[in-house]
Amino acid sequence: MSVSFLSESIQYLKGIGPHRAEVLSEAGVTCVRDLLQYFPRRYLDRSSVVAVRDLTENGEPVTVVGTVRSTGTVPSRRRRRFEMIVEDPFGGRIKCVWFQQVGWISKVFEAGDRVAIHGRPQVYGRLFSFSHPDFDKLDEENPSLDTGRIIALYRGSASLQRAGITSRSLRRIIYRLFKESGTSIPETLPEWVREKHDLIAGRVALRAAHFPKSRDELDDAVRRLKFEELFFVQLMLCLMRQNHQETAGASFDRGERLTAQFLGDVLPFELTTGQRQALKDIDSDTTSGRQMNRLVQGDVGSGKTVVAIAALLRAIDSGFQGAFMAPTEILAEQHYANLIRYLHPLGIRVDILLGRQTKKERDAALRRIKSGTTKVVVGTHALIQETVEFKDLGLAVIDEQHRFGVMQRAQMFSKGQNPHMLLMTATPIPRSLAMTLYGDLDVSIIRDMPPGRTPIETRLFFDNRRDDMYRFVASEIEAGRQAYVVYPLVEESEKLDLKDAQSGYESLKRIFPDARVDLVHGRMKGEEKDAAMRRFKSGATDILVSTTVIEVGVDVPNATVMVVEHAERFGLSQLHQLRGRVGRGASQSYCLLMADYKRSAESRERLSALVRTNDGFEISEIDLRIRGAGDFFGTRQSGLPDLRIADLTTDTEILAEAREAASALLKQDPFLGQNQHRAVRDYFERFYARSGMKLARVG
Numbered sequence: 001m002s003v004s005f006l007s008e009s010i011q012y013l014k015g016i017g018p019h020r021a022e023v024l025s026e027a028g029v030t031c032v033r034d035l036l037q038y039f040p041r042r043y044l045d046r047s048s049v050v051a052v053r054d055l056t057e058n059g060e061p062v063t064v065v066g067t068v069r070s071t072g073t074v075p076s077r078r079r080r081r082f083e084m085i086v087e088d089p090f091g092g093r094i095k096c097v098w099f100q101q102v103g104w105i106s107k108v109f110e111a112g113d114r115v116a117i118h119g120r121p122q123v124y125g126r127l128f129s130f131s132h133p134d135f136d137k138l139d140e141e142n143p144s145l146d147t148g149r150i151i152a153l154y155r156g157s158a159s160l161q162r163a164g165i166t167s168r169s170l171r172r173i174i175y176r177l178f179k180e181s182g183t184s185i186p187e188t189l190p191e192w193v194r195e196k197h198d199l200i201a202g203r204v205a206l207r208a209a210h211f212p213k214s215r216d217e218l219d220d221a222v223r224r225l226k227f228e229e230l231f232f233v234q235l236m237l238c239l240m241r242q243n244h245q246e247t248a249g250a251s252f253d254r255g256e257r258l259t260a261q262f263l264g265d266v267l268p269f270e271l272t273t274g275q276r277q278a279l280k281d282i283d284s285d286t287t288s289g290r291q292m293n294r295l296v297q298g299d300v301g302s303g304k305t306v307v308a309i310a311a312l313l314r315a316i317d318s319g320f321q322g323a324f325m326a327p328t329e330i331l332a333e334q335h336y337a338n339l340i341r342y343l344h345p346l347g348i349r350v351d352i353l354l355g356r357q358t359k360k361e362r363d364a365a366l367r368r369i370k371s372g373t374t375k376v377v378v379g380t381h382a383l384i385q386e387t388v389e390f391k392d393l394g395l396a397v398i399d400e401q402h403r404f405g406v407m408q409r410a411q412m413f414s415k416g417q418n419p420h421m422l423l424m425t426a427t428p429i430p431r432s433l434a435m436t437l438y439g440d441l442d443v444s445i446i447r448d449m450p451p452g453r454t455p456i457e458t459r460l461f462f463d464n465r466r467d468d469m470y471r472f473v474a475s476e477i478e479a480g481r482q483a484y485v486v487y488p489l490v491e492e493s494e495k496l497d498l499k500d501a502q503s504g505y506e507s508l509k510r511i512f513p514d515a516r517v518d519l520v521h522g523r524m525k526g527e528e529k530d531a532a533m534r535r536f537k538s539g540a541t542d543i544l545v546s547t548t549v550i551e552v553g554v555d556v557p558n559a560t561v562m563v564v565e566h567a568e569r570f571g572l573s574q575l576h577q578l579r580g581r582v583g584r585g586a587s588q589s590y591c592l593l594m595a596d597y598k599r600s601a602e603s604r605e606r607l608s609a610l611v612r613t614n615d616g617f618e619i620s621e622i623d624l625r626i627r628g629a630g631d632f633f634g635t636r637q638s639g640l641p642d643l644r645i646a647d648l649t650t651d652t653e654i655l656a657e658a659r660e661a662a663s664a665l666l667k668q669d670p671f672l673g674q675n676q677h678r679a680v681r682d683y684f685e686r687f688y689a690r691s692g693m694k695l696a697r698v699g
Helices: 003-007 017-026 032-036 158-162 167-184 191-196 202-210 215-245 257-266 273-286 304-317 329-346 359-371 406-415 431-437 463-478 501-511 526-538 572-579 601-612 616-627 652-668 675-687
Strands: 042-044 062-074 081-087 093-098 114-119 122-124 127-131 134-137 151-153 293-298 321-325 350-353 376-379 393-398 420-425 442-446 457-461 482-486 517-520 543-546 559-564 590-594
Touching: 003 032, 003 675, 017 158, 032 167, 042 114, 062 093, 093 114, 114 127, 114 151, 122 127, 134 151, 134 167, 151 167, 167 202, 191 652, 202 215, 215 652, 215 675, 257 304, 257 329, 273 293, 273 304, 273 420, 273 442, 293 304, 304 321, 304 329, 304 393, 304 420, 321 329, 329 350, 329 376, 329 526, 350 359, 457 463, 457 601, 463 482, 463 559, 463 590, 501 517, 501 543, 517 526, 526 543, 559 572, 572 590, 572 601, 572 616, 590 601, 601 616
Parallel strands: 093 127, 293 420, 293 442, 321 376, 321 393, 350 376, 393 420, 457 590, 482 543, 482 559, 517 543, 559 590
Antiparallel strands: 042 151, 062 081, 062 114, 081 093, 114 134
């Protein structure tokens, strides 16, 4: 059975056609595999259906099955609404109300339709009511698909509804696909993997995901499908890692004179335990003869840059050059200033490449880099342009690596003979997510902080204490300190009642008439943003009003206050990153969270966690648990496929098993050339291998 069947277009399946195929493509369904993996969002189990007579007000969400008795649009002075009365088999009636998308929802239902509705019951007047319930029309033509069984309910949208693609129609299409072509669905996992990890057959799992015969069978199917998804992601990462490990790299084995001078004489403090271990890991990589691909992960202020400088000196000691790439010019300038401070005393030439340099300055720097006079060059993505030629690049350091795409990072390889790559990130990533995002890299984690760094104090305010917050900011400004004030929007929104950066800027100028207030936001040109950040960094600005564009990693030691307006609107990791903009100097620093008192339970959990702890790794675990992995920072830019059924928040055990199986497979058959692994190879190359990363290349 060929994997090619899974690649066939859904357009030619009965019940779809060109128009529906186009609509489904917007939902990410273009081929047979996509349709089979368009997994239900939830299931309607007959044992979970509740009669209207048994409902309780404000209880847990429940499902009611019944017949539509009446529908209608109700006009109102404020806005019209759509109402529908559903009667269950016992004569109980419940009202369903929609206040949004009234136009299209009014065309969905007719009297006599059998429906399943799902929501949280409330009482209005004499009837129980659902507001904006989830719903599904049940199948009259083929009742065996939705009676006496667990029924699959699929994700919907207005465009799918308009095309007549409902849970009912999807069940019929997928049922027909299994009936006519079920035997053509290939098995994608080797038999020995299935036996070792107690997994059911692939086609059985897919059928059971859409048409489960029991809860136990559904549980077995979900476990198998999660394992398979994570297995192929881990296989891709293991192959990338294998490719890295088989690539030769420069050997930094000519001593460490400069590194010893830097650590012993120039650096005014001792390395922490975490910094020493990270440097030990880097030394092991760069003397192994293979190319290093290492990520140094540490919280804001943990001293990653010092580790990078020591690694660059190891490269220079062995006769190589180093590059230091940052995502923005202001960050590049900050790194340049630090490198000058630490490396000039050692007699090392450092250059910088920026987009705003004059042609004369740039040409002179390019000549020094090409000749080898420059030992370390700092820059933005300007470093990877064709005009930049190194004499012998041995190490490339990439700061805030998530800000660069996969291809941009890969372009650094062309600047030397497989230079070592050292990536840095200030965003702590939970272990389960790191295994997926960075599974192709070696990872060093710096958990401890340099001595003498005072923890930032975080306080939560509501609007009734806004004046207290302003008085506190004023006291810090009067003491010669500086403050950030961050807003979630640039301009006032008609839809959201949020204070915006522009109006906040005008307001703060009135509240603090003697202070120098400046504004920076994402709609400004790059030069304007950089100029505003430089004014703040130099002390020419007392209060910087900003959206979230304030740069990760920019040091303003005199800034001691971070005010975040509408803090409930920000993600937990984002709030932690914003908090890290202060606390860069010796003075006590503060993060003041201004929040809406009527915030959600999730917002309360986020904000209380931030007040409770400064530990970025603890915060990242809480954030992953609250938000799930889908939108967690970095997943989309990582280049990894989206997960359709697995959840890195809860499936850590399955992830570990899948990683173990992928590693064991490649150890047994590195190029997947054995007959028993041919389906794995075909499926991987068709659906998972990155562009240019075929197994032939690995070999």
